[in-house]
Amino acid sequence: MTERLYLYDTTLRDGQQTHGVQFSTGEKVRIAGVLDQLGLDYVEGGWPGANPTDSEFFETAPTMRPTLTAFGMTKRAGRSAQNDEVLAAVLNAGTPAVCLVGKTHDFHVSTALGISLEENTENIRQSVAHVVAEGREALFDAEHFFDGWKANRAYALEAVRAAHEAGARWIVLCDTNGGTLPHEVGAIVADVIAAGIPSERLGIHTHDDTGNAVANTLAAVDAGARQIQGTLNGLGERCGNANLTTLIPTLLLKEPYRSAFETGVTMEALAGLSRASRLLDDILNRVPLKQAPYVGGAAFAHKAGLHASAILKDPSTYEHVDPALVGNVRIVPMSNQAGQSNLRRRLAEAGLEVAPGAAALPAILDRVKAREAEGYAYDTAQASFELLARAELGQLPRYFEVERYRVISERRRNARGEVVVESEAVVTVQLPDGSKRTSFFKNEHAQEMQDAGPVNALWQALKSDLGPHSEVVEDMHLVDFKVRITNGGTEAVTRVIIDSSDATGRRWATVGVSANIVDASFEALLDAVTWKLVRDLGTVGAAA
Incomplete structure (x- = not known):
């Protein structure tokens, strides 16, 4: 009883x-x-x-x-x-x-x-x-x-x-x-x-x-x-x-x-636990703790190749409960520790079916390891990994290409003596039909010190004119921005990870790396937009 x-x-x-x-x-x-x-x-x-x-x-x-x-x-x-x-x-x-x-x-x-x-x-x-x-x-x-x-x-x-x-x-x-x-x-x-x-x-x-x-x-x-x-x-x-x-x-x-x-x-209510946890973090404008038991984004992440291989055979080998019971999901992230078992699992989750032993598998692994040696981190940027894999598989549509961008930030005092931080950006893209679009954005209310930075200016300029694709990214939001310095001194490399979301409730992470923090941010931003277009459009509106 x-x-x-x-x-x-x-x-x-x-x-x-x-x-x-x-x-x-x-x-x-x-x-x-x-x-x-x-x-x-x-x-x-x-x-x-x-x-x-x-x-x-x-x-x-x-x-x-x-x-x-x-x-x-x-x-x-x-x-x-x-x-x-x-x-x-x-x-x-x-x-x-x-x-x-x-x-x-x-x-x-x-x-x-x-x-x-x-x-x-x-x-x-x-x-x-x-x-x-x-x-x-x-x-x-x-x-x-x-x-x-x-x-x-x-x-x-x-x-x-x-x-x-x-x-x-x-x-x-x-x-x-x-x-x-x-x-x-x-x-x-x-x-x-x-x-x-x-x-x-x-x-x-x-x-x-x-x-x-x-x-x-x-x-x-x-x-x-x-x-x-x-x-x-x-x-x-x-x-x-x-x-x-x-x-x-x-x-x-x-x-x-x-x-x-x-x-x-009830068990039905338990399945909403991860969502409840993340909703509270959203209300507080806090980044969810990835290592949180049961509900964390990494609670059911399997990075080691040996683990992923066993998970493919029986999830209970490395999971104490089914993640679906608490509304969470299994993740097999990509990293330089990954083997083909991780890779095939992650590709399958992205909707990319690749046969065991396919020539593309070692090519993708080599590409991941080479990029991580440069400072990229794909275990926390799943969307960027998917785009990398699609490129190696010849399945990455080309919706636009950025020809150039320019961003300027200025900090000054206005006539009332208030500190004003303004950023303005210009982005020129070329669409598959050969046409070019140049967009400009300037933060007009930067004295409020909200969304006044150069990355936001680049994002606003980029999304304002992507031709037929602008409507697709209207519901997209940048919800988190993380910066890490992977090397010190004069050879410092900056890694930027951007978390994005849209009206469907999807949330995805992308990564950019550069000696220039703005360029690293823009690279992560481009991946975020491209992943959204892949998921919502497929090959529609892409270059042949």
């Missing part, structure tokens, strides 16, 4: 404490929709009254299946729970559940709050009882519990017992500083259960300061905790919280959790 695990997301509250992250109300609503689709049990929306954005979110909170939860703290000393305006603001949010954080470490009670242990215990008891009396589901976040248990076990247990006796549905043990290790978490959770807090009322909230947040959460589940708190993509203060995009598939796909527990997440 399986037991129920409850998943509690705090991306909108604890995740917002990530350095450099500040959600708008609209962004919080979008993220809440993602969490709803995943099938989580609780969504913590923020701290009403703590800031205008959180207050506005609760005023316009979307309807969702998960239990919307407001976060706050236990009442302050010297006033009743009924007359504490901070606690009142949390209750006034009108959410069906309220999570209150309270001190359970004696050091924090005496040092941070400056009150007696007895008074703190009574604050916890009265606050939770007040939430329950208001008809809300009460959760108690036992702040610094693991450090508190190690310093003064008796008081830490007294504090959580007070919340439990006052009617809290969940007692959540928090590793607030993130310094506890898995074996300690397991032993302490087991002790709390032995001390009288029922397993089915116990939750776990961990931070990743030792890189053990996921392991600590699983240790708590093994010991009896039945609610899991975490965030999408592991957002959170300092090193982040337990990562739900790692925990959820582990619970659904890995033993013993798969057989022992059930959650509100």
Whole structure:
């Protein structure tokens, strides 16, 4: 018989404490929709009254299946729970559940709050009882519990017992500083259960300061905790919280959790996990972490030739789960470590079927290795690799050729004394019919310091007149731009990788290399446009 695990997301509250992250109300609503689709049990929306954005979110909170939860703290000393305006603001949010954080470490009670242990215990008891009396589901976040248990076990247990006796549905043990290790978490959770807090009322909230947040959460589940708190993509203060995009598939796909527990997440919802992870990164304008377990772009990438050869025979040889289960895909990147197994697999994924032993295979491999010796990197630029392979196979259409380009950037102060950075570019292309097109673009609002660079100017000039192909690239966007210097000193070589996307949701990466950063960028840009035309047009409009 399986037991129920409850998943509690705090991306909108604890995740917002990530350095450099500040959600708008609209962004919080979008993220809440993602969490709803995943099938989580609780969504913590923020701290009403703590800031205008959180207050506005609760005023316009979307309807969702998960239990919307407001976060706050236990009442302050010297006033009743009924007359504490901070606690009142949390209750006034009108959410069906309220999570209150309270001190359970004696050091924090005496040092941070400056009150007696007895008074703190009574604050916890009265606050939770007040939430329950208001008809809300009460959760108690036992702040610094693991450090508190190690310093003064008796008081830490007294504090959580007070919340439990006052009617809290969940007692959540928090590793607030993130310094506890898995074996300690397991032993302490087991002790709390032995001390009288029922397993089915116990939750776990961990931070990743030792890189053990996921392991600590699983240790708590093994010991009896039945609610899991975490965030999408592991957002959170300092090193982040337990990562739900790692925990959820582990619970659904890995033993013993798969057989022992059930959650509100269906296998259909699990298939949307990678998309949910990347959508959050898009909202935050962050580059997705390629090495993220399950959902990362490299999570199922097989670079070594030996690995790729085995993958062709049976994917389970080097994959612990099917990537499709979490909405991810298998990638066999090209690099100077590649063999023909990698190559044929990658060609097949690009729709290029080449027979084993074909003469083109060693030619492509030689070309890849020679280019990587010059500084190119095809393991992260799959679209450029495909174009290289098509060229060797004689299957690369010619839609246009760039005859010349020129780009100028200027930094100056205008008449108002404001710094102005302007870039202008001219690009001349020749189309298959022999006609030439010259396009000009100048950043007219460069003082806003957005998209004012030379690469954007080149991109705008190039796409503005590609003849019949201009319409095809209208929905194309440059979404990321990475620069690496592959050699130092006077022989420095610059590698530029550009990530592009279009309205279909496709995302592709291209690479350019040159001693000149603008030229390297333009080369990557040309590959990006050409790949888009190949995918959307085939041989239509190309030179014979």
